Amino acid sequence: MPLPSFTINLKSLECFRAIIDLGSATAAARELNLTQPAVSRCLGALEESVGFRLFNRCKGRLIPTDEALIFYDEVKITLQSVGRISRLALNLHNANFGELKVVSPPSLAEGMLSSAINAFLREHSDVSITLDSQSGQTALDMVALRAVDCGFAKLPIDHRGLICQPLISGGTVCAVPKGHKLARSKQISAKDLDDEPLILLGKGRSSRNQIDSAFADAKSRMRVRIETHTVGAACAFAKGGSGIAIVSELFARQFADKSIVLVRFRPDIRHEYAFITAKDATMSRVAQRFYEHCLRYFEP
Amino acid sequence: MPLPSFTINLKSLECFRAIIDLGSATAAARELNLTQPAVSRCLGALEESVGFRLFNRCKGRLIPTDEALIFYDEVKITLQSVGRISRLALNLHNANFGELKVVSPPSLAEGMLSSAINAFLREHSDVSITLDSQSGQTALDMVALRAVDCGFAKLPIDHRGLICQPLISGGTVCAVPKGHKLARSKQISAKDLDDEPLILLGKGRSSRNQIDSAFADAKSRMRVRIETHTVGAACAFAKGGSGIAIVSELFARQFADKSIVLVRFRPDIRHEYAFITAKDATMSRVAQRFYEHCLRYFEP
DNA sequence: TGGGCACCATTACAATCGGATATGGATGCC
DNA sequence: GGCATCCATATCCGATTGTAATGGTGCCCA
Numbered sequence: 001m002p003l004p005s006f007t008i009n010l011k012s013l014e015c016f017r018a019i020i021d022l023g024s025a026t027a028a029a030r031e032l033n034l035t036q037p038a039v040s041r042c043l044g045a046l047e048e049s050v051g052f053r054l055f056n057r058c059k060g061r062l063i064p065t066d067e068a069l070i071f072y073d074e075v076k077i078t079l080q081s082v083g084r085i086s087r088l089a090l091n092l093h094n095a096n097f098g099e100l101k102v103v104s105p106p107s108l109a110e111g112m113l114s115s116a117i118n119a120f121l122r123e124h125s126d127v128s129i130t131l132d133s134q135s136g137q138t139a140l141d142m143v144a145l146r147a148v149d150c151g152f153a154k155l156p157i158d159h160r161g162l163i164c165q166p167l168i169s170g171g172t173v174c175a176v177p178k179g180h181k182l183a184r185s186k187q188i189s190a191k192d193l194d195d196e197p198l199i200l201l202g203k204g205r206s207s208r209n210q211i212d213s214a215f216a217d218a219k220s221r222m223r224v225r226i227e228t229h230t231v232g233a234a235c236a237f238a239k240g241g242s243g244i245a246i247v248s249e250l251f252a253r254q255f256a257d258k259s260i261v262l263v264r265f266r267p268d269i270r271h272e273y274a275f276i277t278a279k280d281a282t283m284s285r286v287a288q289r290f291y292e293h294c295l296r297y298f299e300p
Numbered sequence: 301m302p303l304p305s306f307t308i309n310l311k312s313l314e315c316f317r318a319i320i321d322l323g324s325a326t327a328a329a330r331e332l333n334l335t336q337p338a339v340s341r342c343l344g345a346l347e348e349s350v351g352f353r354l355f356n357r358c359k360g361r362l363i364p365t366d367e368a369l370i371f372y373d374e375v376k377i378t379l380q381s382v383g384r385i386s387r388l389a390l391n392l393h394n395a396n397f398g399e400l401k402v403v404s405p406p407s408l409a410e411g412m413l414s415s416a417i418n419a420f421l422r423e424h425s426d427v428s429i430t431l432d433s434q435s436g437q438t439a440l441d442m443v444a445l446r447a448v449d450c451g452f453a454k455l456p457i458d459h460r461g462l463i464c465q466p467l468i469s470g471g472t473v474c475a476v477p478k479g480h481k482l483a484r485s486k487q488i489s490a491k492d493l494d495d496e497p498l499i500l501l502g503k504g505r506s507s508r509n510q511i512d513s514a515f516a517d518a519k520s521r522m523r524v525r526i527e528t529h530t531v532g533a534a535c536a537f538a539k540g541g542s543g544i545a546i547v548s549e550l551f552a553r554q555f556a557d558k559s560i561v562l563v564r565f566r567p568d569i570r571h572e573y574a575f576i577t578a579k580d581a582t583m584s585r586v587a588q589r590f591y592e593h594c595l596r597y598f599e600p
Numbered sequence: 601t602g603g604g605c606a607c608c609a610t611t612a613c614a615a616t617c618g619g620a621t622a623t624g625g626a627t628g629c630c
Numbered sequence: 631g632g633c634a635t636c637c638a639t640a641t642c643c644g645a646t647t648g649t650a651a652t653g654g655t656g657c658c659c660a
Contacts, residue, residue, distance in 0.1 A: 008385060010310055011618085026636060038619055040638065045618095051393035056582050060626050060636050066584045067392045074388050078381040085308060088374050092367040093351035311647090326607060338648060340609065345646095360607050360655050 010082060012046035013075050015039050016054065020064055020072050095285030097126040102290075103142045103151035106133040107231055108273060111254050112168070113152060116297045120290055127286055143276050149287040155272040156206060164274040165291070168298045170250035172207070172269040173262040175199075175238040180261075182244065187264040190218035197225040197243030199234045210269045211246055235260065310382060312346035313375050315339050316354065320364055320372050395589035397426045402590075403442045403451035405435040407531060408573060411554050412468070413452065416597045420590055427586055443576050449587040455572040456506060464574040465591065468598045470550035472507070472569040473562040475499075475538040480561075482544065487564040490518035497525040497543030499534045510569045511546055535560065 018028035019039070029039040043062075047054050054071065055062040064072070104113050109131055117129055134142060136153075143151040144161040157164050174193075176183045182192060193215070202208040215222040225243045228234050234245035235255035245252075248271040249262070256262050275291055277283050283291065318328035319339065329339040343362075347354050354371065355362040364372070391397040404413050409431055417429055432448060443451040444461040457464050474493075476483045482492060493515070502508040515522040525543045528534050534545035535555035545552075548571040549562070556562050575591055577583050583591065 008310065008382065008389075010308065013385075024636070035620060036637075037621085037639080041618075044638090050389035052389075052585055053582075057637070059628085060638095062637075065582070066398065070398065071385075071388060071392060074385050078378070078385050081378040081381045082308065085313075085371075085374050085378050088371060089308075089350035089352075092371060095367065096352055324607065334647095335649060336608075337610080337650085341647080344609090357608070359657085360609095362608075 008049055009042070009045065010079075012042045012049075013079060015042040016046055016068075017072070017075055017079055019043065019055070019062060020068065025062060091285040095127075095289055096124065098284065098286045099128050099130065100150075100284075100286045100290055101130045101132065101148035103132040103134050103139045103148045105135040105139065105152065105154065107248075107251050108152050108168075109133045110232070111251055112298070116294055119297060120293045123293070124286070124289065140276065144278055146278050146281060149284055150275060150277045150290065152273050153276050154205075154207075155274050157274065157276065161279045162276050163279050164276050166272055167275045167294055168250060168273040170248055170271050172211075172246060172265040172271065173249045173252050174265050175235050175245040175247055175252055175256070175260045176263055177238055177241045177244075178259055178261060180244070182263065183261045185263050187266050188244075189266040190214040190220045193222075193244065193246075194218070194220035195223050197223055199226040199228060199237045199243045199245035200224050201228050201230065201234050201245075201247070203227055207248070207269055207271055214267055214269070231255065308349055309342070309345065310379075312342045312349075313379060315342040316346055316368075317372070317375055317379055319343065319355070319362060320368065325362060391426065392585065394424070395427070395585045396424050398584065398586045399428050399430070400450075400584070400586045400590055401430045401432070401448040403432040403434050403439045403448045405439065405452065405454065406433040407548075407551050408452050409433045410532075411551055412598070416594055419597060420593045423593070424586070424589065440576070444578055446578050446581060449584055450575060450577045450590065452573050453576050454505075454507075455574050457574065457576065461579045462576050463579050464576050466572055467575045467594055468550060468573040469600075470548055470571050472511070472546060472565040472571065473549045473552050474565050475535050475545040475547060475552055475556070475560045476563055477538055477541045477544070478559050478561060480544070482563065483561045485563050487566050488544075489566040490514040490520045493522075493544065493546075494518070494520035495523050497523055499526040499528060499537045499543045499545035500524050501528050501530065501534050501545075501547065503527060507548070507569055507571055514567055514569070531555065 014032060015025075015028055015034075018031050019025050022028050022031060025039045025043065026036045028034075029036045032039065034042075043054065050071070052067055053065055054068040055064055057063075102117075110133075113131070117131060121127065121129065130148075132142070132148060139151050139153050140157065140159045140162060142148050143153075144159060152167070153164075155164065155166060174182070174188045176185075176188075182188055182196075185192065190211075200208065200211065212222070226234075226237050228237065231245075231247045231251035232255055234247050235252060237243065238245040239257070239259045246265055249264075250271055250273075252262050275294060277287065277291075314332060315328060315334075318331050319325050322328050322331060325339045325343065326336045328334075329336045332339065343354065350371070352367055353365055354368040355364055357363075388397075402417075410433075413431070417431065421427065421429065430448075432442070434442060436453075439451050439453050440457065440459045440462060442448050443453075444459060452467070453464075455464065455466060474482070474488045476485075476488075482488055482496075485492065490511075500508065500511065512522065526534075526537050528537065531547045531551035532555055534547050535552060537543065538545040539557070539559045546565055549564075550571055550573075552562055575594055577587065577591075
């Protein structure tokens with residue numbers, strides 16, 4: 001009596017599933033990129049090893065037996081499990097050899113993010129990274145739509161379908177031209193800036209609104225001399241003596257030199273950036289590694 | 301760049317699991333009844349197909365990588381799933397699983413068939429049986445129309461679309477009240493029953509016709525005092541002294557007690573029951589096993 | 601320090617597996 | 631009857647997968 005030998009073959013199971021799903025061995029062969037005899041023999045082998053007939057050969061067709069249908073349910077579960085293995089393997093493989101697509105606002109991309117990525121690449125020699133500079137909604141959409149693996153964006157973020165992990169946080173500083181009367185202050189408030197020529201950026205953004213409010217609260221006149229879009233430009237204007245730039249502390253540092261002084265602005269307006277990923281997709285392993293790397297890299 | 305080929309092999313997974321569990325490839329080989337080089341090569345193949353290193357070869361030992369440990373969890377789940385397949389296959393092989401719908405005439409269902417089924421259930425723990433009591437044409441139709449898997453019916457059967465396997469056979473006996481003048485006979489013929497009060501059943505059925513013929517042949521007067529429908533009732537009447545019942549030997553036995561005597565009736569009128577299945581449908585495995593069980597159970 | 605031991609990798613070779621192509625039989629459809 | 635479809639079998643061939651033999655390396659211990 002032939003007992004099941006337990007030497008079950010994955011390919012046979014795949015054949016079996018395909019035959020049940022598609023109704024014929026020839027169709028199964030097409031799906032599996034095999035020839036019909038190959039499928040036929042696989043099936044024979046499987047029947048041999050399980051020890052009972054899976055199909056009745058009836059009028060040249062394969063009719064599943066009752067047992068086959070019971071068997072099928074379990075086989076499908078197992079094959080799904082094998083599928084998970086494959087996907088996991090791919091993920092793990094990609095952690096060392098994969099590609100990572102990242103999107104970030106230009107401000108981050110040009111400064112601290114590029115050095116974080118450099119450090120990551122040194123530790124993961126075979127990973128290649130694509131860094132896309134996009135700001136605002138575009139970046140969020142790219143992550144949510146999985147056009148990229150992960151991204152960075154400024155908080156607050158209102159977007160369903162994203163997971164946001166706060167990562168970097170910094171206050172607000174004034175870039176004051178050297179020799180300016182405020183250059184020696186420990187901190188500068190909106191009141192101190194009454195009627196001072198200012199260089200501001202991010203009109204309409206939340207941090208900008210907070211600055212506006214601070215001036216309103218202090219009943220200071222806000223004299224905006226230059227509206228610009230990047231911290232680098234703002235600092236450059238400040239260096240040129242065109243006024244005091246109120247900028248994120250995080251980015252101002254890299255532009256600070258002897259011609260300007262960075263003085264803390266009061267009230268403390270926080271600039272926070274988060275690591276963002278799509279909600280309904282587990283991160284690829286590279287992305288996970290990258291996230292962990294960033295956590296370490298940016299920790300205070 | 302070597303991408304995972306997804307042609308993952310169960311044996312490789314088994315090797316991998318064993319290596320992690322036991323800590324060395326040689327130990328794994330022992331467990332799997334393989335040689336160490338075989339395991340070594342399986343491992344190599346698996347690494348090839350997943351696309352990353354599973355073990356660091358360090359000082360002649362295999363040290364699992366971080367990825368390997370993550371991979372291991374998933375592999376274990378998959379292997380357990382495969383194990384379930386094997387067990388299910390074994391169960392199906394032993395027909396230890398499933399449902400069986402049976403139809404039989406009430407006479408069988410109440411007596412010997414129920415004990416046969418009980419015995420079958422004891423041997424096949426996960427089988428559930430539905431037994432439907434129907435007689436005559438209804439039962440045959442139910443089998444032919446595949447409303448049930450199999451059934452029992454009295455021969456002769458005239459029904460296309462059925463396979464009949466004779467299973468149980470018995471003669472005819474007279475149930476004679478104790479103390480009756482015929483109670484001590486070795487056998488009783490139609491002649492002996494001339495003008496005796498009789499209890500008969502199955503009017504119009506073939507066995508009844510044979511009895512009628514026997515009386516006609518013997519030129520005996522058939523004095524039918526009671527017509528009834530079940531052997532149990534017939535025997536009860538006999539016990540009450542209402543007359544001699546002429547019944548199937550097969551069923552009379554269970555009703556025999558000290559108040560009646562069973563005496564063989566001559567000529568020998570056979571009562572035969574067959575196991576019946578639909579012609580154009582191979583029996584389910586459980587049904588086959590049940591048939592084999594019945595063959596053994598009812599063999600003379 | 602050198603020998604024994606445990607472990608892993610590699611090689612060489614044999615058996616088997618697992619594909620492909622070619623062919624044949626049965627069935628159903630026009 | 632001719633044709634298409636489907637399954638099974640035969641034969642062939644390369645890939646896979648097992649084995650035994652061998653070699654290298656690190657560890658333990660006298």
